[in-house]
Ligand SMILES: [Zn+2]
């Protein structure tokens with residue numbers, strides 16, 4: 572959802588809240604904003620650290636519950652992580668992931684080719700495929716050049 576006007580983002584949020592009978596609170600707006608600003612597929616913990624700066628009284632529990640609610644109603648996606656903390660993805664459109672096994676960061680990438688992956692016949696017979704995502708595991712640029720100082 573990058574590149575969206577901040578007001579459009581807020582309007583989207585308010586509309587989604589109305590559809591799902593969710594109260595619009597300043598905390599929820601802040602969590603939603605930070606989540607959509609983030610490109611790192613943050614954990615609850617990472618989001619808590621950010622939101623806490625604006626709302627010193629907010630509890631970890633509130634942030635956690637809010638993010639899970641967002642995921643439940645499809646506002647954000649959960650990234651498939653095997654073990655470890657849940658990671659949240661504000662980008663619910665079709666995209667793919669680069670997962671660095673060294674630092675654990677997850678980066679988005681887009682590929683028309685991967686969007687149209689052919690599903691093997693035997694899979695298609697046994698399983699109704701709704702969506703597909705390609706996850707490439709490897710080492711990110713920063714981790715493969717630890718000496719390189721990024722600008
Ligand atoms: Zn890395």
Ligand SMILES: [Zn+2]
Pocket residue numbers: 612660662666667668678679
């Ligand atoms: Zn993603």
